[in-house]
Structure formats: C-alpha cells, structure tokens
Amino acid sequence: MKKSIWVSIVLIFSLVLSACSSSSSSGDGGDKKGSDKLEIFSWWTGAGEEDGLKALIKLFEDKYPDVPIENAAVAGGAGTNAKAVLASRMQGNDPPATFQVHGGAELNEGWVAADKMETLNDLYEKEGWNDKFPKDLIDLVSKDGNIYSVPVNIHRGNVLWYNKKIFEENGLEAPTTFEAFFEAAEKLKAKGITPLALGDKEPWTATHLFETVLLGKLGAEDYSKLWTGGLSFDDAKVKDAVETYKKMLGYINEDHSSRNWQDASQLVAKGEAAMNVMGDWAKGYFVNDLKLKVNEDFGYVPTPETEGQFMVITDTFGLPKGVNNADDVKKFLAVLGSVEGQDAFNPLKGSIPARIDADVTKYDQYGKDTIEDFKEAKLAASLAHGSAASEGFLTKVNQAVNIFVTQKDANQFVDSLKSAATELK
Amino acid sequence: MEPVIIKKTKTVKSSIKTTKKRMLSSDQLLAIGFLLPSILLIAVFVYGFISWTGYVSLSNWNSLVPDFSFAGLKNYVFLFSDFRFQADLRNTVVFTVLFIGTIIIFGQFLAVLLDQKIRAESLFRNIFFFPMALSFVVTGVVWQWLLNPSTGVNLFLSKIGLESMWYTDTNILAGFKWGKIEFGVPVAITAVVIAAVWQMTGFAVAMYLAGLRGIPDEVREAARMDGATEFQIYRKVIIPLLRPITVSVVIIMAHISLKIFDLIYAMTGPGANFVTDVPGVYMFEATFRGNYYANGAAIAVIMLVSVAVFIVPYLIFSRRKAES
Numbered sequence: 001m002k003k004s005i006w007v008s009i010v011l012i013f014s015l016v017l018s019a020c021s022s023s024s025s026s027g028d029g030g031d032k033k034g035s036d037k038l039e040i041f042s043w044w045t046g047a048g049e050e051d052g053l054k055a056l057i058k059l060f061e062d063k064y065p066d067v068p069i070e071n072a073a074v075a076g077g078a079g080t081n082a083k084a085v086l087a088s089r090m091q092g093n094d095p096p097a098t099f100q101v102h103g104g105a106e107l108n109e110g111w112v113a114a115d116k117m118e119t120l121n122d123l124y125e126k127e128g129w130n131d132k133f134p135k136d137l138i139d140l141v142s143k144d145g146n147i148y149s150v151p152v153n154i155h156r157g158n159v160l161w162y163n164k165k166i167f168e169e170n171g172l173e174a175p176t177t178f179e180a181f182f183e184a185a186e187k188l189k190a191k192g193i194t195p196l197a198l199g200d201k202e203p204w205t206a207t208h209l210f211e212t213v214l215l216g217k218l219g220a221e222d223y224s225k226l227w228t229g230g231l232s233f234d235d236a237k238v239k240d241a242v243e244t245y246k247k248m249l250g251y252i253n254e255d256h257s258s259r260n261w262q263d264a265s266q267l268v269a270k271g272e273a274a275m276n277v278m279g280d281w282a283k284g285y286f287v288n289d290l291k292l293k294v295n296e297d298f299g300y301v302p303t304p305e306t307e308g309q310f311m312v313i314t315d316t317f318g319l320p321k322g323v324n325n326a327d328d329v330k331k332f333l334a335v336l337g338s339v340e341g342q343d344a345f346n347p348l349k350g351s352i353p354a355r356i357d358a359d360v361t362k363y364d365q366y367g368k369d370t371i372e373d374f375k376e377a378k379l380a381a382s383l384a385h386g387s388a389a390s391e392g393f394l395t396k397v398n399q400a401v402n403i404f405v406t407q408k409d410a411n412q413f414v415d416s417l418k419s420a421a422t423e424l425k
Numbered sequence: 426m427e428p429v430i431i432k433k434t435k436t437v438k439s440s441i442k443t444t445k446k447r448m449l450s451s452d453q454l455l456a457i458g459f460l461l462p463s464i465l466l467i468a469v470f471v472y473g474f475i476s477w478t479g480y481v482s483l484s485n486w487n488s489l490v491p492d493f494s495f496a497g498l499k500n501y502v503f504l505f506s507d508f509r510f511q512a513d514l515r516n517t518v519v520f521t522v523l524f525i526g527t528i529i530i531f532g533q534f535l536a537v538l539l540d541q542k543i544r545a546e547s548l549f550r551n552i553f554f555f556p557m558a559l560s561f562v563v564t565g566v567v568w569q570w571l572l573n574p575s576t577g578v579n580l581f582l583s584k585i586g587l588e589s590m591w592y593t594d595t596n597i598l599a600g601f602k603w604g605k606i607e608f609g610v611p612v613a614i615t616a617v618v619i620a621a622v623w624q625m626t627g628f629a630v631a632m633y634l635a636g637l638r639g640i641p642d643e644v645r646e647a648a649r650m651d652g653a654t655e656f657q658i659y660r661k662v663i664i665p666l667l668r669p670i671t672v673s674v675v676i677i678m679a680h681i682s683l684k685i686f687d688l689i690y691a692m693t694g695p696g697a698n699f700v701t702d703v704p705g706v707y708m709f710e711a712t713f714r715g716n717y718y719a720n721g722a723a724i725a726v727i728m729l730v731s732v733a734v735f736i737v738p739y740l741i742f743s744r745r746k747a748e749s
Contacts, residue, residue: 084713255574257697395715406698
C-alpha cells in the first residue's frame with residue numbers, strides 16, 4: 001500500500017516535470033537564434049511609442065541593411081513587467097543587445113553598480129555628443145565620470161493639466177502657486193466639481209504627485225540633496241511639503257484607488273474633474289486616444305511653484321557587458337543619438353528630443369514650449385520613475401505613500417521616508 | 426472474511442523481504458530506471474529550489490548585486506514588523522475564512538438543489554461549473570469593472586440607495602489595533618471574495634454533488650421510516666455524511682486562497698492602505714520591482730509554510746486511513 005502511494009506520487013510529479021521541460025527546451029532554441037540579431041529590449045508597446053520605435057528601427061535598417069534587428073518589447077505599463085524580465089536575463093548572463101532604462105539611479109545604482117554595463121565615453125567622443133546633450137542630462141547617465149547610456153527622449157513630470165472649459169466657466173486662472181491652487185480647488189469643490197483627479201491603483205501615481213510638491217516646496221537644488229543625504233527627510237521644508245500634499249489629497253476623487261492614470265486623465269477630459277498632475281505622456285493620451293485639442297480642450301502649466309524647473313524622465317539605451325555584437329549595438333546607439341533618429345522617434349512618441357539641436361518644427365505646440373523650457377530650466381530627477389534613487393528605495397516610498405494617502409498621518413509618513421532613506425548611499 | 430485478509434498481507438510482506446535479500450530483479454531495475462530521471466528532476470527543480478529559496482531568504486541579497494552573506498532571520502524579523510506584511514497576513518486570513526466559508530455554504534446548497542432530480546440538471550451543472558474554466562485574471566478584470574464604484578453595479582444600486590465603495594473602501598470592520606495595523610475585516614476584501622466565490626463555487630458544487638450521489642437511497646428511506654422530515658434528513662443525516670467532502674474542499678480551496686496572486690493583481694492591486702494586498706503580490710513587487718530578493722524569498726517561504734500547515738496534516742491523515 002505504502003509503496004503504491006509513493007509510486008503514484010512520483011508518477012504525477014514526473015508528468016508535471018515533463019510538461020515543464022518541454023517548454024523550457026523551446027526557450028533554449030529561441031536564445032540561440034537571437035544571439036546574432038540585434039535585440040532591442042523595451043516596454044514600448046503602446047500607441048505612439050510603438051510607432052516611434054518602429055520608425056527608429058526603419059531608419060537604422062535603411063542605413064545598415066545587413067544587420068538583422070529583433071524588436072523584443074515586453075508589454076506592461078511603466079515597464080513593470082519588462083523590468084522583471086530584464087532582471088532575470090541580466091542575472092542569468094543573457095543580456096539583450098541593448099535595453100531601455102531610465103537615466104539616473106535606475107541605470108547608475110542598478111546596472112552600472114552591478115557591473116553589467118560597458119562605458120560609452122568613446123562613442124560620445126566619436127559622435128561629438130558631449131556638447132549636444134545638456135550637461136545635467138549627461139550627468140544623469142554617468143557614474144564616476146564615465147558615460148553609460150544614450151538618452152533618446154525627454155518627458156516632463158511636473159505638468160498640471162487642466163480642463164479649459166471648467167476653468168473658463170468658473171473664471172479661474174491656471175494656478176502657479178500652491179495658494180492659488182487651493183483657492184481654485186476650494187471654489188471648484190463648492191461647485192461640486194472634483195478639483196484634482198488621481199488614479200493610484202498603481203501607487204506610483206501618488207508618488208508622482210508627491211514629488212512635484214516636493215520639488216515645488218524645496219526647489220531643484222534642495223530636492224536633489226534629498227537623494228544624496230545632503231538634506232534629511234525630517235527637514236522643516238519636507239514637512240511643509242508633506243502637509244501641503246496632505247491638503248491636496250483632500251481635493252481628490254473618492255474612487256482614486258480603482259483608477260489608473262489614464263482613468264484619472266479621463267476625468268479631466270470629460271469635465272468631471274478640473275486638474276490632474278501627470279507626466280507629459282498624458283498629452284499623448286489626451287490627443288491620440290481621446291481626440292482632444294491642445295490649448296482648446298485642455299491646457300497645461302508647470303505644477304505649483306515649479307516654474308523654471310524640469311522634472312526629467314529620460315529613456316536611454318546602453319551597452320550591456322557580455323554581448324557578442326557590441327559593434328552593431330554601437331551603430332544602433334549612434335543612430336539613436338543622432339538628430340535624425342531623435343526626430344524620427346519623438347514626434348510619434350509625444351516626447352521631446354534629448355538633444356538641444358533637434359528640429360523644432362517637427363513638434364506640436366506643447367512640444368515646442370517644452371523644448372524651450374528644457375533649454376532654460378533646472379533639471380530635477382524624478383523619484384517616481386526611478387531616476388532619483390534606487391528601485392529599492394522607490395518601492396519603500398511607494399508603500400509609505402500608499403499608506404499616507406489613506407491614513408494621512410504626516411509624522412508616520414516622514415518617519416517611513418527617513419527609515420527608507422537609510423538605504424540611500 | 427477477516428483472517429483471510431491478514432494471511433494475504435502476511436504473504437505479501439514476506440515476499441518483499443525475500444526479494445530484498447536477493448539481487449534486484451530485472452523488473453525492479455526497469456522500474457528504477459524509469460523513475461530515476463523524474464526523481465532526480467524533482468530533487469533538483471522542486472526540493473532543490475525550495476532549499477535555494479530558503480537559503481536566499483537567510484542572506485543579505487537585497488539589491489541587484491547578489492550577496493549571499495548570512496543574515497540570520499533578519500528578513501523574517503523585518504517582514505513581521507512591516508506594516509504591509511502585517512496587513513497581508515490579516516487579509517489572507519480574512520480572505521481565506523470568508524472565501525472557504527461561503528463556498529462551502531453555497532456549494533452544499535446548490536448541490537442539494539441540483540440533487541432534487543430536476544429536469545435539465547446537466548445544463549445547470551454546466552452553468553455552475555463554467556466559471557471554473559476561466560482564468561483568475563479574466564475573473565479579476567471582469568469583476569473589477571462590475572464592482573467599480575463609479576460604474577458597474579453601482580449604477581444600478583444607486584437607484585435604490587445602496588451604493589458601495591467596494592474594493593476602494595478603506596474601512597476595516599470590527600477593527601482593533603494589533604501590531605502596526607488595524608486588525609479586522611477590510612470591507613474591500615469582500616469584493617475580492619465575491620469574485621473568487623463566483624469562480625470557485627462550481628467546483629464545490631461538483632464535489633458535493635458527487636458526494637450526494639454516493640449516499641445510498643436506503644439511508645434516506647430508513648430516515649423517512651423513522652419519521653424524519655426532509656429538512657431533518659438533510660440536517661441530521663446527509664450533511665454529516667458529506668463531511669469528508671468538506672475536508673477535501675477546504676484543503677483544495679485553502680491552498681488556492683493562501684497562494685492567491687493573479688485574481689488580486691488583475692482586480693485590485695495592493696489597494697489603498699494595502700486593504701487588498703496579499704503575500705503573493707508583495708512577494709512579486711518586493712522581488713521584481715524593489716530587487717529585495719532575500720525579502721521576497723522570505724515571503725515565499727512563509728507562504729510555503731502556511732500552505733503546508735493545511736496540506737501536511739491532510740496527507741498524513743489520508744495516508745493513515747489508506748493504511749488501516
């Protein structure tokens with residue numbers, strides 16, 4: 001009796017295993033095929049961004065028809081799935097030829113610190129890029145004086161989008177200070193309009209709102225000190241920002257935790273809410289998906305008290321260690337960093353070029369304004385998008401923010417931020 | 426009858442002993458040859474990786490750079506003092522109790538109704554069983570729309586003044602402070618329970634229906650002869666006889682409920698203030714977003730232990746039964 005039980009258990013397990021093994025062997029076959037191809041790994045699968053990537057690939061194929069390209073994009077908002085796939089491939093020493101990574105900590109504290117990236121100083125010199133990208137931006141993709149990736153686009157994080165019709169009907173001006181923001185919010189609330197739309201089903205959106213408040217209250221200089229330990233999280237200015245953030249949370253829609261950022265933007269588009277703080281990928285959503293017109297249906301200003309400052313989110317591509325076709329990768333990166341490449345990609349994606357000498361006429365009014373701002377403004381690295389600090393720190397901040405949005409306990413929030421900050425180097 | 430059986434087992438046992446003393450027969454060699462690959466594979470890919478996870482959970486590997494230095498129970502201590510993990514434990518307990526309880530009640534009730542020799546019984550059986558064919562992800566997305574507070578069933582419920590915040594509700598019923606969290610029944614979790622019950626009740630119905638069919642008519646007739654009403658027959662005779670089925674349903678559902686990930690991930694995510702978060706979701710986010718590999722491994726080990734608490738006694742129990 002005993003024996004037959006064991007036999008049956010083992011048989012069942014062996015069946016399960018045989019099912020597993022067949023799938024893993026097919027995976028091996030795929031890898032062998034891909035080793036000579038130039039595999040471009042990204043999470044650009046959405047409307048607009050996918051077109052941009054394809055335009056870029058086409059440009060490359062026209063220049064180098066003999067280099068086969070494989071578009072290895074992994075679907076999933078903000079790259080959450082792609083990053084998990086990438087992490088397991090990098091740890092297994094099977095890196096893609098080049099991959100999308102946000103400039104800043106995500107690159108420097110992540111892959112560069114793990115010693116998985118090649119330096120690109122020679123490529124920058126050969127292409128003469130050192131004065132074609134803003135210095136602040138090159139710093140964002142450098143560690144210890146070495147450059148590790150090529151920025152392809154720029155998104156702005158600190159943008160307040162508002163419904164023009166609502167603002168006109170209520171005789172309001174787009175707020176540029178926190179005081180004006182709360183004044184407008186109070187008026188709107190009295191009229192029964194949700195002043196501020198938030199969709200924090202994925203908690204990073206709440207962190208995104210918080211970082212714009214931090215930037216507004218601290219200014220770019222002090223803001224960047226937070227991530228290097230130059231300014232403590234229990235500084236009076238941070239506490240002021242937390243209190244302001246708390247006050248803002250009093251004006252959000254009630255069902256915020258069932259919405260993602262698109263749903264929140266939709267509230268503004270439909271006129272159910274008046275304002276929304278989101279990066280300028282929201283413009284692509286307004287224009288391409290909801291068919292709204294810039295400066296007619298919706299307007300934009302920098303978030304309160306961040307005029308002249310630019311929360312920068314930049315997608316970059318680098319060269320991982322241990323790829324066979326490093327020369328081909330460099331050819332691709334050269335196209336990516338060229339004026340031609342940036343102008344092929346960015347108008348479709350809805351972002352602005354990372355280079356300062358790109359062709360302005362190819363961009364819409366929002367793009368033109370933002371390109372102007374980008375040249376003048378002080379750059380600040382986004383926390384919510386992995387540029388300011390490591391993913392580990394960000395995960396903890398997201399958790400603290402998620403708790404704060406409900407409990408609104410400012411002291412506890414500051415304490416969690418402080419204890420998370422012990423991980424910063 | 427009995428003495429014969431005893432004799433038989435004795436002879437079997439003695440024959441095993443004698444073969445052991447001799448060299449292995451060719452049949453046994455063949456059997457071992459067939460089993461060896463799978464035993465090796467299981468040893469490596471199941472138990473090997475379980476041990477590996479256990480090893481990682483005791484290390485300092487909490488960034489992209491592997492660091493296998495020994496950390497002791499640091500990761501476990503952190504988790505049990507962590508607000509999010511405490512909330513996860515609360516949610517898992519509440520979810521498991523509500524989910525299994527509701528499924529047992531609904532499963533029995535529907536199975537008894539189906540057992541009334543009604544017409545088109547197989548049609549109803551299929552209707553109840555169909556949700557089982559869906560993946561949890563599909564269920565999650567559909568119920569996320571249905572129970573969305575600003576659309577979904579609320580559009581209908583608002584007409585009769587019964588609006589609910591569903592899975593966005595941050596209230597905790599019967600709450601009291603416990604550790605860092607408020608322990609109680611999070612209202613939001615009931616929305617997830619509704620979706621899970623909708624999907625899994627069909628399974629319980631099928632199990633109970635099989636159980637009901639296994640009860641001979643003589644039992645009911647004997648009860649009727651003794652003057653029991655139909656209701657009494659079910660309460661005092663049939664349902665007690667279904668107890669072994671209930672045990673199986675609890676075991677099977679408990680391992681689904683304790684490991685649940687896909688339904689929550691597709692439907693609600695961690696939820697505001699982590700009212701719908703579960704260890705599976707935390708494990709995924711800690712490991713693959715935060716790169717806290719050791720913390721993630723510790724969560725995985727805790728999940729394994731919590732499932733084992735249910736499964737192992739059941740395995741021992743059923744083996745003992747089989748032996749006797």
